[in-house]
Amino acid sequence: MDFVTLLQVLDSTVRLATPLLLACLAGLFSERAGIFDIGLEGKMLAAAFFSAAIAYMSGNVWLGLLAGIGASMALSLLHGLASIQFRGNQLISGVAINFLAAGITVLVAEDWFSQGGRTPSLQGAARFDPIMLPFAETLQSVPVLGPIYYELISGHSILVYIAFAMVPLTWWVLFRTRFGLRLRAVGENPAAVDTAGVSVIGLRYAAVMICGVLCGIAGAYLATSLQAGFVKDMSAGRGFIALAALIFAKWRPWHALGTCLLFGLFQVVELRPDVIETMLGVKVQVQFLSALPYILTVVILAGFVGKAIPPRAGGEPYVKER
Amino acid sequence: MEKMPHWADIVLIPLISLLLAAFLSALVILAIGENPWTAFKLMVDGALMRSAGWGYTLYYATNFMFTGLAVSVAFHARMFNIGGEGQAMLGGLGVAYICLFIPWPHWSLALLGASVGAAAFGAFWALIPAYLQAKRGSHIVITTIMFNFIAAAVLNYILVNVLRPPRSMDPATAKFPEATHLPTFRDMFSTAENIMFRGAPANVTFFLAIAACVLVWYLIWRTRLGYEIRAFGFSESGAKYAGISPVRITIIAMVISGALAGMMSVNTTMGESERLILNSTEGAGFIGIAVALMGRNHPFGVFLAAILFGFLYQGGAELALWTDIPRELIVVIQALVILFTGALDNMVRMPLEKLFMALRKGDA
Numbered sequence: 016m017d018f019v020t021l022l023q024v025l026d027s028t029v030r031l032a033t034p035l036l037l038a039c040l041a042g043l044f045s046e047r048a049g050i051f052d053i054g055l056e057g058k059m060l061a062a063a064f065f066s067a068a069i070a071y072m073s074g075n076v077w078l079g080l081l082a083g084i085g086a087s088m089a090l091s092l093l094h095g096l097a098s099i100q101f102r103g104n105q106l107i108s109g110v111a112i113n114f115l116a117a118g119i120t121v122l123v124a125e126d127w128f129s130q131g132g133r134t135p136s137l138q139g140a141a142r143f144d145p146i147m148l149p150f151a152e153t154l155q156s157v158p159v160l161g162p163i164y165y166e167l168i169s170g171h172s173i174l175v176y177i178a179f180a181m182v183p184l185t186w187w188v189l190f191r192t193r194f195g196l197r198l199r200a201v202g203e204n205p206a207a208v209d210t211a212g213v214s215v216i217g218l219r220y221a222a223v224m225i226c227g228v229l230c231g232i233a234g235a236y237l238a239t240s241l242q243a244g245f246v247k248d249m250s251a252g253r254g255f256i257a258l259a260a261l262i263f264a265k266w267r268p269w270h271a272l273g274t275c276l277l278f279g280l281f282q283v284v285e286l287r288p289d290v291i292e293t294m295l296g297v298k299v300q301v302q303f304l305s306a307l308p309y310i311l312t313v314v315i316l317a318g319f320v321g322k323a324i325p326p327r328a329g330g331e332p333y334v335k336e337r
Numbered sequence: 338m339e340k341m342p343h344w345a346d347i348v349l350i351p352l353i354s355l356l357l358a359a360f361l362s363a364l365v366i367l368a369i370g371e372n373p374w375t376a377f378k379l380m381v382d383g384a385l386m387r388s389a390g391w392g393y394t395l396y397y398a399t400n401f402m403f404t405g406l407a408v409s410v411a412f413h414a415r416m417f418n419i420g421g422e423g424q425a426m427l428g429g430l431g432v433a434y435i436c437l438f439i440p441w442p443h444w445s446l447a448l449l450g451a452s453v454g455a456a457a458f459g460a461f462w463a464l465i466p467a468y469l470q471a472k473r474g475s476h477i478v479i480t481t482i483m484f485n486f487i488a489a490a491v492l493n494y495i496l497v498n499v500l501r502p503p504r505s506m507d508p509a510t511a512k513f514p515e516a517t518h519l520p521t522f523r524d525m526f527s528t529a530e531n532i533m534f535r536g537a538p539a540n541v542t543f544f545l546a547i548a549a550c551v552l553v554w555y556l557i558w559r560t561r562l563g564y565e566i567r568a569f570g571f572s573e574s575g576a577k578y579a580g581i582s583p584v585r586i587t588i589i590a591m592v593i594s595g596a597l598a599g600m601m602s603v604n605t606t607m608g609e610s611e612r613l614i615l616n617s618t619e620g621a622g623f624i625g626i627a628v629a630l631m632g633r634n635h636p637f638g639v640f641l642a643a644i645l646f647g648f649l650y651q652g653g654a655e656l657a658l659w660t661d662i663p664r665e666l667i668v669v670i671q672a673l674v675i676l677f678t679g680a681l682d683n684m685v686r687m688p689l690e691k692l693f694m695a696l697r698k699g700d701a
Contacts, residue, residue, distance in 0.1 A: 053482065097680035101687075106417055106478050108680035110626060111672045118668030119365075125663045126369040132663065255482060262479060302497075306490035309483040316475035325476070 018159075022166040024283055024290055029171065030241060032279025033178045034059065034233045034250075038257035039264070039271045040185050041229035047189065047266060048222030049202035049328040050098055053109035054090065055230055056254025057116030062087040062234025064120035067134040067245035068127060070141040076239050079141065080174075083238075084231030090116065091227030099219050102332035113254075121247050132247040134238075143172035143240040172240040174232060181229070185268040198222055202326035205333040215333045230254075259312035265323050278308045341693035347633050353685050354677035355631070362670045371662055379659055380652025390651060392522050392537020397621075398647030399539070399604045402546040404625025405643050406553050407598035409634040413557055414590035415570035420466060420481025421598040422622025423488030424459040428599025430492060431458030432606045433500060433613035436513040447517040451607050452545065452600055459599015460592045462488060467591030471584040477591070485622075496615055509614040519608045540608035546643075549597060550636040556593075557636075566590050598622060627671050630678040646671070 038055045045052040062083035070079025090112050097108035121132040128134055148169035155165045189195035197218055200208045205215045237253075238245045260278050264270035284291050285304040292298055315323050363373035384390045404421045411418035418424075431454035441447035466480035496508040505511075519541050522534040557563040569576040569586040577583060605617045624646055631645070632638025653667035677685065 053478070093676075097676070101681055101683040103680035103682055103684075104417075105680075106419070107626070107630070107675060110419065110623070111676035111680055114623070114668050114672035114675065118665040118670075118672055121663055121665040122365065122369060122669060125661065125665075129661075132665070252486065255486065258479070259483065300494060300498075302490040302494040306487045309486045313469070313475070313480055313483050313487075316479060317469045317473040318475070319473075323475075 018162070020290065022162060024280075024287070026167050026170075027283045027286075028276060028279045029167065029175060030279075031282045032275045033171075033175045034236050034241065034253050035257045035260055035278055036272060036275040037174075037178045037181065037229050037233035037236065038254055039260045039275050040181050040268065041226040041233065042258055042261045043185065043266055043268060043271060044189075044198070044222045044229070045226040046261065046329055047202045047326055048198050048219050049205060049326055049331065049333075050094070050219055050223055050226075051105040051109065051330045052094065052223075052226060053106055053258060054094055054112035054116075054254075055226075055257055056250050056252065057109075057113035058087040058090045058227060058230035059234040059237065059254050060113075060120055060248070060250040061090055061116040062231040063238035063249055064124060064134070064234075064245045066231075066235035067137060067238035068124070070239050071134050071137055071244070074139070074141050076137075076141050076143055079239055080232070080235045083235035084228055087231030087234060088224060088227035091223050091230070095220050095223040098332065099216055099223070102334065105330055105332075117248065120245070124245065124247075134245040136244040137239060138243070141239070142243055143174055143236075145170045145172055146176070172236070174236040174240050177232065178236070179272075182268050182272045189268065194221075199326075202328055205328050206336070209333070209335065215335075219333075233257075256308050259308050262312050262323050262325075263308075263315050266326065281305075281307050340690040345689065345693065347635070347638070349689065350682070350685055351631055351633060351638075351678060353689075354682075355674065357677050357685070358670060358673035361673050362666070365666070365669060366662065369662065371660060376656055376660065376662060379655055380648070383655025383658075384648045384651040388533045389535050389537045390655075392534035392539040393651040393654070394539075394644065394647040395522070395543050396537065396539040396604070396609065396647070397650040398643040399543045399546045399608075400601050400621040401624050401628045401643035401646045402550060402640060403597050403601035403604070404622050405628030405632060405639040406549055406625075406636060407594045407601075407622075408625045408629035409632065409636075409639055410553060410557070410566075410597065411590055411594040412629060412634050413563075413570045414566045414586055415573075416470070416587065416590065416594075417478050418463065418481055418591065418594045418598075419478055419626070420463065420484045420488075420595075420622070421601075421625045422618055422620065423481070423485035424462045424595040424598035425601045425618045425622045426485075426488045426492045427462040428455035428459040429602035429606045429613050429617050430495060431455045431599060432602050433510050433513075436517045436607060437500070437510060440514070441516050444517060444519055448519060448541065448545070448603070448607070451517070451603050455599040455601075455603050456596035457599075459602075460596040462599070463591045463595020464588065467588045467595075470591075471587040493615065496613065500613070507614075510612045512612045513607065517607060518611060521608075538609040540604070542604040542608045545600070545603065547640070549600065550640050553597070554636040562589065598625070624671060627674045627678075631674055 038059055042052050042055050065086035066079040066083030069082035070076045094108050094112055097103040098105040124132045124134060151165045151169035154161045197208060197213055201215055201218045209215050237249055256278055260271060260274040264274040281304050285301050288299055288301055366373040366376050384394045407421050408418055432451045435451045435454035462484060466477055466484055469475045469480055470477040500510040501508060502511040522539040526533045565581045565586055569581055573583060601621060606613050628639055628642040628646055631642035649667050649670060653664050656662045657664040
């Protein structure tokens, strides 16, 4: 395999890893605060539709992004209401949110655009354009580093850079701020946080809403950047791959970055099995590649390689002692 | 003392949840510019007023009974089996192998064989997550979600590379032999002058599903194993103290659950398409969650809820045919039912409990 193909593969990896990374960090905030979220998929899907729809109607992709984030946060609020306020089952609530998003997006898309559950394709200012970083053109002739800078680092949409910037930011918020410490504590031992006079409910809502914002960006990226418009079920299981990545990364932000890049690479190779064939000389089954993130997650969850231990109070509603 | 009478718990709460879901769905229909009342009448007309409509309603209901029972058996042991979809896919594979490679003399024997095959394959697919939960402590919900995706990949691989007949482009098996074709309701109930259930896919598997409801009821409430499953679900530490092995109950409950989910594909694969296709489950594994919640984990409740969802599915198809309302409306209704009967249960329950307490005080 030549250098150019390698760069292309890595470039696509970055593109496909971006929605996974955003959703994975979204889940990280929620689950670190003790709220399981299997509704990442649904939130992404709702955000994808509403961002594409509003971007198309207003011609402004930033308004679209806001609408996407809003839709995703509305579902987050629902999840918070069910799992924090009414102390319901967080997993069941997540399942409901996934179905709600799958149904409502198509229903509204049919009503607004009558194009079989999709939005019209987005053009011009209704999409996020690739950003050329400074000097990318001029430095292109520099051997090795020039093409890397031009092909791989430059030329992505703003959301990709936001996603990658979210990794250190998430790490900093969770591990270097008072809010982060409390948020992690609420996922491990909410009673202790309560005793310290900090609101468990407030913290958990905050975490769930941050999760909504990040899922919203992830969904908007799918519909306004990776592709030009919304199609039915376009999240295509990415929310669950992100969930798998979150477990694989053992709920840590930097590891989440690595895992999402790895799972992104799997998706690229799944689309282009010829790359592996020329590189390793073996034929890989695409079905095997598509199942690989899930198989890896099952293996790591079973503790055969390392041990993934979720936040201790995860999944349990907090009942204040009387 | 109980906070409210038992009948309110099993009848009133699901009913209110259902009404809430129906009310919100009506708002959704209004919002997309259709009339909810005419939509409802269309659904009733299409699903319940003709025998062919019933034929579809009961066909869907058969699927949902199996998957609903599957979810509820796991619920009794306080486990959330979200993997019914994957277990049903594998069950389909079991049906296909049994029907294609064994020369059956008669459909009744083939039905027996295919049921065993479907149950065994489905149970196998639930056994691995169950084992990992019981022995390695990995969360059953996450593993069963992962196993759904792995099942889809396995099925895709086998249909494309192994079972697809040569020179066929379709990722599906060959047609099953004539002898394995199950009698449909039309074959069973039509007379020479009066043809019933014309073109509808409901078949003899429906009765198998009813038998499964009765058997699950017997198992859960009339056997020692069922008692152990319920005790384990009620309190794990209590069950342990009583000498019930958590590992054993986890694995047995999940295996039963997986077997039930797998048997769904006898209906779809053997009864309807008569070959294994890629998307034969059509999300029925997930509808089982709504059915189990709605039916309060009781087989009779599951039976009723399955028929309700069968009606919604057939009615939804009619709506998509005659109006501009897409089939996805049913997915929304399903989501609302799961939301209200599952996640927001306390929202309905708390005010009701207060009401009953107030009433009781008034009496005293």
